[in-house]
Amino acid sequence: MPMTLEGNILVTGANRGIGLELVKQLAEKTGGEAHIYACCRAPDGTGAEALRDLTTQYPGKITVIKLDMSDEDSVSAAVQAVKEQIGDGGLNLLINNAAINKPLSPAPLSATGKQDMMEVFETNVVGPFLIAKMLLPLLQRAAEMKSPGEGDKMSCRRSAIINISTLLASIEKCPESFGLAQMYPYRTSKAALNMLTRCQAEDFKSLNILVTAIHPGWVRTQMGGKQAPLNPPDSVHGMLSTMSSLSNKDCGTLLDWQGNPIPW
Numbered sequence: 185m186p187m188t189l190e191g192n193i194l195v196t197g198a199n200r201g202i203g204l205e206l207v208k209q210l211a212e213k214t215g216g217e218a219h220i221y222a223c224c225r226a227p228d229g230t231g232a233e234a235l236r237d238l239t240t241q242y243p244g245k246i247t248v249i250k251l252d253m254s255d256e257d258s259v260s261a262a263v264q265a266v267k268e269q270i271g272d273g274g275l276n277l278l279i280n281n282a283a284i285n286k287p288l289s290p291a292p293l294s295a296t297g298k299q300d301m302m303e304v305f306e307t308n309v310v311g312p313f314l315i316a317k318m319l320l321p322l323l324q325r326a327a328e329m330k331s332p333g334e335g336d337k338m339s340c341r342r343s344a345i346i347n348i349s350t351l352l353a354s355i356e357k358c359p360e361s362f363g364l365a366q367m368y369p370y371r372t373s374k375a376a377l378n379m380l381t382r383c384q385a386e387d388f389k390s391l392n393i394l395v396t397a398i399h400p401g402w403v404r405t406q407m408g409g410k411q412a413p414l415n416p417p418d419s420v421h422g423m424l425s426t427m428s429s430l431s432n433k434d435c436g437t438l439l440d441w442q443g444n445p446i447p448w
């Protein structure tokens with residue numbers, strides 16, 4: 185796959201699962217000018233060992249940033265740290281990947297309470313809302329820096345927000361999977377993330393910032409479980425390929441990892 189992503193790229197939930205694989209493939213496949221801000225809750229903890237190994241494998245290419253998406257102060261501190269490192273530059277790509285699913289699947293109604301709803305919404309919706317709002321000046325700067333000759337052409341190389349969503353959040357497709365896993369907090373939070381994507385797409389299109397939601401497929405991670413058919417390398421390879429090809433027509437849409445549209 186020709187990797188045509190470049191510039192400053194921020195990934196949340198980067199210490200394991202799909203997020204870690206995103207950092208790995210971005211580090212492997214982008215050119216020398218690219219820099220990856222890999223955000224996770226506990227950069228020094230045992231859960232971030234694989235991410236720390238990647239920073240050694242790709243010296244100078246990855247900066248690990250402490251970020252808890254459910255904590256506004258943490259989001260603010262992480263954004264400040266990124267701003268300081270980027271200096272006069274911009275942020276080209278924000279990938280909102282971190283998320284939780286509570287209670288554990290199949291998460292029936294009887295096992296789900298207010299606390300689950302609140303925690304899942306904080307991480308899956310409020311966090312992505314806040315981080316995009318706080319990073320907007322950097323995204324805007326990246327969009328403006330690329331403007332000579334590009335006009336109103338949007339891309340993930342120029343300036344973009346990718347919100348990692350799920351097929352389970354499709355309102356139209358809900359009856360097809362509801363019987364297998366009810367997952368009220370997860371489904372409703374990701375449906376809200378889809379609406380956030382649509383609102384941001386409308387709001388930021390005059391700034392030439394692309395906003396798209398992508399479903400990674402059903403992937404073998406802690407969240408996806410062992411029975412999932414896709415492995416993280418294949419899902420991420422497909423998603424990065426899809427991201428590389430996004431343009432104005434994809435702004436405000438929900439796509440799968442292979443670039444196929446999913447109905448809202």
Ligand SMILES: NC(=O)c1ccc[n+]([C@@H]2O[C@H](COP(=O)([O-])OP(=O)(O)OC[C@H]3O[C@@H](n4cnc5c(N)ncnc54)[C@H](OP(=O)(O)O)[C@@H]3O)[C@@H](O)[C@H]2O)c1
Pocket residue numbers: 196197198199200201202203224225226231251252253254255280281282283284307348349350351399400401402403404405406407408409412
């Ligand atoms: N796997 C699938 O089949 C599947 C399907 C559809 C959509 N997705 C979506 O794909 C994305 C990645 O999922 P995954 O399968 O890689 O899940 P995962 O293996 O459970 O990893 C989730 C990641 O999010 C991080 N995270 C959770 N809460 C956080 C918080 N408050 N602040 C910062 N980071 C936090 C975790 O960090 P800690 O280690 O600190 O917990 C971890 O790095 C999610 O948005 C998920 O909804 C996955």
